[in-house]
Amino acid sequence: MHTRICSCALALFSGISTLSLMAGCKSLPPSKPESEWTPEEARGAAVFHQACAKCHYPTTTHGLHGPGLQAITKVQSMPSGAPPTDERLTAVILHGHGTMPGTALDDQQLHDLLAYMHTL
Numbered sequence: 001m002h003t004r005i006c007s008c009a010l011a012l013f014s015g016i017s018t019l020s021l022m023a024g025c026k027s028l029p030p031s032k033p034e035s036e037w038t039p040e041e042a043r044g045a046a047v048f049h050q051a052c053a054k055c056h057y058p059t060t061t062h063g064l065h066g067p068g069l070q071a072i073t074k075v076q077s078m079p080s081g082a083p084p085t086d087e088r089l090t091a092v093i094l095h096g097h098g099t100m101p102g103t104a105l106d107d108q109q110l111h112d113l114l115a116y117m118h119t120l
């Protein structure tokens, strides 16, 4: 017996590019899309969600409790004026800065989180 199932997976995407019309966007380098994350970047995103997201937006520079972190590793200086090196980020993450509390992470979590932050 031959049952014929026709699964028409036809999706229509209208390719209207509105990117150039998005007013108010600072010209920051683009973030790496989630679909292209490596396993470590994906794990880092989970760490971020747990430990950082309540105070920081990852995809904008708008502030929540702390500054938005879009392109944080690609800017010349972070809000404090310090360059966004992995060393500096590590110190801020582990020990806090100003009113930001430190977060206790193990080496793997820190490594993954930094990898993720480089995608922003």
Ligand code: HEC
Pocket (backbone or CB within 6 Å): 048, 051, 052, 053, 054, 055, 056, 065, 066, 067, 069, 072, 078, 079, 080, 081, 082, 089, 092, 093, 097, 098, 099, 100, 101, 103
């Ligand atoms: C309870 C809220 C809170 C949490 C949780 C938090 N932050 Fe922050 N963060 C802040 C605030 C507030 C500032 C601004 C502090 C200052 O410079 O006075 C800040 C600043 C920063 C900066 C900029 C540092 C600089 O030199 O300008 C980075 C990067 C950062 N946070 C990353 C993270 C990451 C990554 C995590 C998760 C591990 C995290 N933060 C968790 C509140 C938080």
